[in-house]
Amino acid sequence: MTEALLAALVFLPLLGACLLLLAPSSWRATILLAVTVPLPFCLLPLTLLIADAGLFEMTLAGHPAPLGIRWRLDALSLLILWLNVSLMILVGLAAGARFAPASDVGLRFWPLWLLLAGGIHALLLSADLFNLYVTLELVTLAGIGLIATGGSGAALRAAMRYLLLALMASLLYLLGVGLVYAEAGTLDLYQLGETLEPGLLPATALVLMLAGLLVKSAIFPLHAWLPAAHGNAPGPVSAMLSAIVVKVSLYIIWRLWFWTAGDWQLPAPGLLLGLLGAGAILYGSALALVQKRLKMVVAYSTVAQLGYLMLIFPLSGLLAWQAASYHLIAHGLAKAALFVAAGNILASLGSDRLRRLAGLDQRLPMDVFALALASVSLMGLPPSGGFVGKWLFLRAAYEQNAWGWMALVALGGLLAAAYLFRVLALTCFHPRSHGHSTRLREPPTLASLAGLLLALAAIALGFASAPILALLEAAWPGAMTP
Amino acid sequence: MTDLAVDVLIGAGLLALAWQTIIGKSLFRGIVLFVVFGLTMALAWARMGAPDLALAEAAIGAGVTGALMLVAFRRLVRIRPEQSAQPALRRSRLALPVAVLAGSLVAVIGLAVVAVERDPAVAGQAVAQALTDSGLGNPITGVLLLYRNLDTLLEVAVLLAAFLAARTVFGEDEARSPTPSRREVPLVGALLAIIVPLTILIATHLLLAGSREPGGAFQAGAVLAASGVLLVLAGRLQPAAGLSSWPALGLTLGLMLFSLIGLAVMAFGAPLLALPGLWAVYLIETAMMLSIAMTLVLLFAGASGLRRGSP
Numbered sequence: 099m100t101e102a103l104l105a106a107l108v109f110l111p112l113l114g115a116c117l118l119l120l121a122p123s124s125w126r127a128t129i130l131l132a133v134t135v136p137l138p139f140c141l142l143p144l145t146l147l148i149a150d151a152g153l154f155e156m157t158l159a160g161h162p163a164p165l166g167i168r169w170r171l172d173a174l175s176l177l178i179l180w181l182n183v184s185l186m187i188l189v190g191l192a193a194g195a196r197f198a199p200a201s202d203v204g205l206r207f208w209p210l211w212l213l214l215a216g217g218i219h220a221l222l223l224s225a226d227l228f229n230l231y232v233t234l235e236l237v238t239l240a241g242i243g244l245i246a247t248g249g250s251g252a253a254l255r256a257a258m259r260y261l262l263l264a265l266m267a268s269l270l271y272l273l274g275v276g277l278v279y280a281e282a283g284t285l286d287l288y289q290l291g292e293t294l295e296p297g298l299l300p301a302t303a304l305v306l307m308l309a310g311l312l313v314k315s316a317i318f319p320l321h322a323w324l325p326a327a328h329g330n331a332p333g334p335v336s337a338m339l340s341a342i343v344v345k346v347s348l349y350i351i352w353r354l355w356f357w358t359a360g361d362w363q364l365p366a367p368g369l370l371l372g373l374l375g376a377g378a379i380l381y382g383s384a385l386a387l388v389q390k391r392l393k394m395v396v397a398y399s400t401v402a403q404l405g406y407l408m409l410i411f412p413l414s415g416l417l418a419w420q421a422a423s424y425h426l427i428a429h430g431l432a433k434a435a436l437f438v439a440a441g442n443i444l445a446s447l448g449s450d451r452l453r454r455l456a457g458l459d460q461r462l463p464m465d466v467f468a469l470a471l472a473s474v475s476l477m478g479l480p481p482s483g484g485f486v487g488k489w490l491f492l493r494a495a496y497e498q499n500a501w502g503w504m505a506l507v508a509l510g511g512l513l514a515a516a517y518l519f520r521v522l523a524l525t526c527f528h529p530r531s532h533g534h535s536t537r538l539r540e541p542p543t544l545a546s547l548a549g550l551l552l553a554l555a556a557i558a559l560g561f562a563s564a565p566i567l568a569l570l571e572a573a574w575p576g577a578m579t580p
Numbered sequence: 581m582t583d584l585a586v587d588v589l590i591g592a593g594l595l596a597l598a599w600q601t602i603i604g605k606s607l608f609r610g611i612v613l614f615v616v617f618g619l620t621m622a623l624a625w626a627r628m629g630a631p632d633l634a635l636a637e638a639a640i641g642a643g644v645t646g647a648l649m650l651v652a653f654r655r656l657v658r659i660r661p662e663q664s665a666q667p668a669l670r671r672s673r674l675a676l677p678v679a680v681l682a683g684s685l686v687a688v689i690g691l692a693v694v695a696v697e698r699d700p701a702v703a704g705q706a707v708a709q710a711l712t713d714s715g716l717g718n719p720i721t722g723v724l725l726l727y728r729n730l731d732t733l734l735e736v737a738v739l740l741a742a743f744l745a746a747r748t749v750f751g752e753d754e755a756r757s758p759t760p761s762r763r764e765v766p767l768v769g770a771l772l773a774i775i776v777p778l779t780i781l782i783a784t785h786l787l788l789a790g791s792r793e794p795g796g797a798f799q800a801g802a803v804l805a806a807s808g809v810l811l812v813l814a815g816r817l818q819p820a821a822g823l824s825s826w827p828a829l830g831l832t833l834g835l836m837l838f839s840l841i842g843l844a845v846m847a848f849g850a851p852l853l854a855l856p857g858l859w860a861v862y863l864i865e866t867a868m869m870l871s872i873a874m875t876l877v878l879l880f881a882g883a884s885g886l887r888r889g890s891p
Contacts, residue, residue: 105852109839112737116832119823160854161727165706205823206748213741220734232734236741243745254749277692283702302692 100147101156103140104169104223107179110136111216115209118199126199130208134190137183141176148176149565152572155225163226164284170225173573174423177566178349181430182218182342186211188552189341192438193334195542196445197247207247214240214338221346227275227285227307230350231268234314238264241343245331256326263313263323271310277303287358296362304359311354314347317408318378321401325385328397333441336393337552340400340437341430348407348426355411356419356575368411375408376506383513387520392443392450395521396436399476402510403429406491413494413503420570421490427566428475428483428559435472435552439465442541442549458525461538464546466525471553473518475560478511483559590624607656607664611649618642631794632720635786639802644876647809651880715858717792724796725861729853733842736834736868743831743875747823747884768814779807787869791858797834797865801872808877812886819883827874827885834871838864 114133118126147154154171162168190211197207217236224230242264245257275285281299282290294300316324324344328336355364382402389395403425410422442465443458444450459466478488488511495503559566597617604610618641625634656664707719707727716722724732783804790796811817841860842853855861878884 101852102846105843105846109843112835113839115737115740116836119828119832120825157851158730158853159727160851161710164703165710165727167728167730202822206744210741210744210748213737213744216737217734217741220730224730226728229728229731229734232731232738236734236738239738239741239745243741243748246745246748249748273689277689279703280693283704285703298695299692302688306689 100144100154103144104154104156104171106140107137107219108216108223111212111219115212115216118205118209118212123200123205126204126208127194130190130194130199130212133212134186137186141180141183144171145176145180148173149569163286163289167229168225168286168288169223170288171223173569174349174352175222177423177427177569178222178342178345179219181427182215182222184555185338185341185430185434185552186215188548188555189334189337189434189438191551192337192441192545192548193332195545195548196332196334196441203247207244210240210243210247211338214244214343218342218346222349225287227278227287227290229285230287231272231275234271234347234350235268237343237346238268238314241335241339244335244338245327247335248330248332250330252326252330253332256323256330260323260327267310267313269310270313271307274303274305274307274310277306287353290358291360294358296359300359304354307354308351311347311351312374315344315351315404316401317348317374317404318381318401319374321378321382321404324401325394325397328400328437329391329394333393333437333444336397336441337434337437340397341434344400344404345407345426345430348404352410352422356414360575365412368414371408372412372503375405375411378402378405378408379506379510379513383510383517386517387513390452392440392452392455392521393437395452395517396433396440399436399514399517400433402514403433403476406487406507406510409491409503409507413491413498413500415494415498416571416574417490417494417497419574420567421487421494423570424483424490424559424563424566425487428487428556431552431556431559432472432475432482432484435468435549435556436476438545438549438552439468439472442545443469445545446539446541448539452521452524455521455525456527456529460528462541462546464550465541466522468546468549468553469525470522471550471557473522475553475556477515477518479515481560482557483563484556486560486563587627590620590627593620594624608653611646611653614649615642615646618646632718632796632799635794635799636802639799639806644802644805644809644880647880651882655882716861718790718794718796720794721790721796721861725864726855729838729842729855732868733835733838733853736838736871739872739875740831740835743879746879750882750884772810772814772816775810776807779803779810783807783869783873787865788862790865791861797868798872800865801869802876804869804873805876805880808873809880812877812881815889817877817881817886818889819881820885820887821883823884824887827878830870830874831878832871834864834868837867 110133114129117129117133121129144154148171152172156169157163158167158169160166193207193211197204199208214237217233217240221230221233221237224233242257242261245260246254248254277299278290278294279285281297281303282293284290284293313320328340331339355368379402382398382400382405386395386398386402389398406425406429407422410418413421440450443455443462446462447454447458475482475484478484480489488507491507492504495501495507594617597613597620601610601613601617604613618637621641622634622638625631625637653664707723710727711717711719711722714722714726716726783800786795786803787797787800788795790800808817812819841855841864845854845856846852848856850856855864878886
């Protein structure tokens with residue numbers, strides 16, 4: 099039964115994408131609903147199971163590893179699955195308003211959307227290095243196609259640049275996988291954790307895989323492709339890309355680091371990764387402060403916020419693990435809300451230049467409210483999901499007397515407040531002359547509502563921390579506690 | 581001794597071809613040399629005892645990729661004639677860092693690979709043991725369709741995603757043939773009448789042989805696509821705007837059939853994707869071949885659909 103639930107998570111979206119291409123246009127909305135609505139109901143029993151047993155493994159095709167492929171579900175993958183399904187539904191609402199399923203552009207958009215979802219689900223379940231490569235390719239290519247549905251020259255250029263960098267990154271990762279197989283004769287992540295010993299070849303392989311994955315996760319200084327791609331894609335697409343697509347490659351890094359290489363003692367490389375994160379936080383925030391377009395502010399904010407997810411490496415310990423996982427989820431919801439709201443503003447104003455936003459709080463109250471609520475979570479103000487994540491980071495750093503990291507987390511929050519308040523202040527700024535107020539196309543209510551719901555979810559996450567943190571504690575690979 | 585000489589020759593040829601491809605005087609020359617590079621690479625794979633890879637490299641790496649590059653070049657000639665005539669190589673500030681990076685990468689990997697002891701490939705041995713029970717003779721097909729078939733299934737999904745991503749940039753309104761050859765060239769019809777059935781025969785052979793010998797759905801699909809490319813080039817098939825039903829069925833057939841069979845076995849108590857027998861392998865491979873061929877032909881035509889052209 100549980101096997102069927104996991105299969106549904108992957109195959110419903112994949113088959114849905116095929117059906118969308120085959121069915122008459124009037125059926126497409128029904129198909130979309132039919133493959134999306136069951137997903138949370140698949141996750142519910144799985145959540146109960148994981149809360150109870152902590153772990154679920156299944157062998158595919160009846161061939162156990164190392165011959166075959168395993169799927170493995172634990173609290174971390176489960177939480178990110180929940181994030182993706184929530185985003186599929188809420189961001190999907192906003193996207194449905196823009197890309198009507200029955201229309202021609204809808205036929206371009208929705209099959210890619212479902213392939214992206216199926217790819218993410220397969221990635222989160224997979225316990226096999228090569229299978230992870232295939233799922234990463236699926237996620238990347240679907241993401242690139244979705245960026246290109248924006249249609250503008252800037253979107254196409256950004257998609258092309260992303261494609262080239264992502265392919266190079268994939269090849270680096272694949273090279274690492276090949277070397278690992280040459281050394282250990284298996285590709286199973288967790289079997290490798292038991293057999294792979296530190297050495298020249300495994301280290302080279304790990305570095306290659308990390309380099310490829312860091313490019314895909316746009317970690318500073320390999321982030322160059324992200325702002326253009328996320329800033330020029332259509333709003334709902336930016337939301338998915340920033341909220342989850344860049345995270346799943348980082349998820350693989352965590353798996354490699356804490357499971358496959360879990361018993362290697364790697365303080366110096368961990369510190370280096372942490373410093374990359376620090377660079378990301380400072381550089382991304384600084385650039386977010388000087389952007390002239392709303393979506394670019396949000397895109398650079400992604401560069402900055404991804405940096406926090408790297409702090410888990412130097413601070414490695416249960417608290418940092420909970421902090422980073424919580425931050426991943428909270429940032430996903432808040433950033434999706436920001437991008438959906440920014441997309442709505444862009445669509446109704448025809449521009450998202452910051453100085454055009456003046457007085458917007460009266461004209462698009464719902465979108466500005468969503469923007470403000472999501473900002474609260476992103477800055478890490480209590481009571482919000484972002485606060486819990488940052489608070490846990492601070493505690494983790496405090497317990498290890500890591501004052502530098504503490505200062506960095508606090509500074510990152512301040513900088514986030516600075517660049518987000520800059521935007522909010524502009525929307526509430528009312529110039530005296532009302533003469534040249536531009537025409538405004540009201541965004542669809544459903545799209546505004548979707549942004550608001552996402553922002554509310556980001557806030558509500560601050561109240562639901564106890565059970566989630568308990569789940570995460572059970573999933574922490576205990577051997578790693580320092 | 582002769583073996584070594586052939587290997588050195590192929591290796592040196594590959595390096596020279598790669599260099600010539602990069603510094604090619606013109607884009608067109610670069611594309612042609614890339615195809616030659618692909619064919620030489622196929623030779624290299626064959627020398628290394630990987631005939632499946634050699635076939636795939638020749639059919640996909642050299643054949644289909646080369647055809648796609650040439651189509652892209654034709655478009656470039658049409659929309660930016662001045663750019664297509666320029667040398668392909670432009671000085672880039674990134675060239676040196678990238679070269680250093682690539683060079684050090686090759687060095688490090690070389691050192692690391694030299695250090696590796698030929699460990700018993702655990703999974704490889706398991707394949708060899710399991711293969712005798714399966715009725716298949718080709719371990720590659722065994723891995724692709726029996727043991728690690730989720731990889732293959734997702735690869736088919738990747739191909740679909742790649743086509744859909746490319747489709748977002750097709751100009752639907754200006755769907756046109758890559759070669760709008762209005763006038764009939766003599767003997768084209770006769771040539772097609774020989775080549776197209778022959779190609780279909782070869783594709784089918786590759787597909788069926790794949791269970792025992794080198795071959796399989798990917799190679800067969802690429803060969804089948806070649807006949808489609810020929811038909812498009814000769815104007816027998818014309819690109820059409822809009823996704824009509826039978827190309828859409830061709831695109832999705834492989835993924836759908838594979839998924840449905842893989843899921844259906846669960847109803848009989850078997851694990852997910854545990855294929856019930858060799859017939860399922862052949863069925864899925866045939867569907868995948870058709871999907872792969874359809875995807876490649878549509879990519880070549882730069883359109884979402886095909887319609888019958890005037891002969």
